Amino acid sequence: MNPGSFAQYFSGALFILIGIYGAVQSFNNCRKHEEPVKGFARTLLISFLLFGVGGGLGILLVIMISPSLWVIEAISIMGGYLLLAGSSLSLIEKLEGYRKVKRKNVPAKEIELPAVGLVTSAKDAKTLLRTMATYFKVPILAVGREHPDKWVENMEVTPTEYIWLTRVEHPGAVNPSSLHVLNGRITKFLRENPGSVVYMEGVEYISFYVDPRSLTKFVLSVRDTAIIENGHFILYVTPEVMEPSQFAIFKRELEPINVSGFLDRIQGRTLFGTLPPTRETKEGSEDASAEGSKEGSGVSKEEAEEVEPLRRKEKAEEGR
16 A cells, blocks of 8 residues: 555545534533533534545545545535534624613512522521512522432422432432533523522532532532622521531621511512502602502512512411
């Protein structure tokens, strides 16, 4: 075999190997990502098969059979190139359009809650979530260790979406070691539901499967996404079962939430809303009173009744 033919065989084999490797990587990315990345990975998979595998086979056919088969090589390489180029340009346009898209309005009621908060009491976590669901009525994504039905029964809250941290196969489950999958689902929820709440528990369980640095990077990534997407991230941890250094980082990066004070502010705003200035005339006074009764704090009598049982229940539990 002369050096020229060896180079041709080598280039054909190299094309095929690169095509197979790229196709496998694209297939893996297609499985673990959401749109638009999933669609791009799918196109990339086809491009590698055409450009790499098809082009490499075309080179070998030209060498071993007949130079007239160059058309197979040309079609495969050109088809893969055009498909990849077109998909790349389309993805750029989609991403640019996504960046410019107008976000949905945040729920009218202002949630006087830190964008990123830390809760260390199970009772506080439950009270806070029930308030978010019954009073503010915002979309909630909950991440927990318990089976979805058991979690809803214990928390007395039905979230918009629930992610079960488990290694068991389940439609709503995410493996605790797959932080990239969990991060992707949380990010997708926050982007599609601006002003929503992401509540997460079970980081102690995740720490059994990933190293502390990866866990910290994941929590800080969710924290930043919640801030960027105008949402709320609430992390519930049990300090006693965490490494002190890990808890210290969470406490520094996430603001501890005073649930009792939070409920006090809601109840006070509900019952003692600021009334508009009183006019001097009788007619003006009646108008102002009517307007004040309608607007007041921005909440209705029914909404005030929703918060009061939560406050009474919390005080009763504190008195035990």
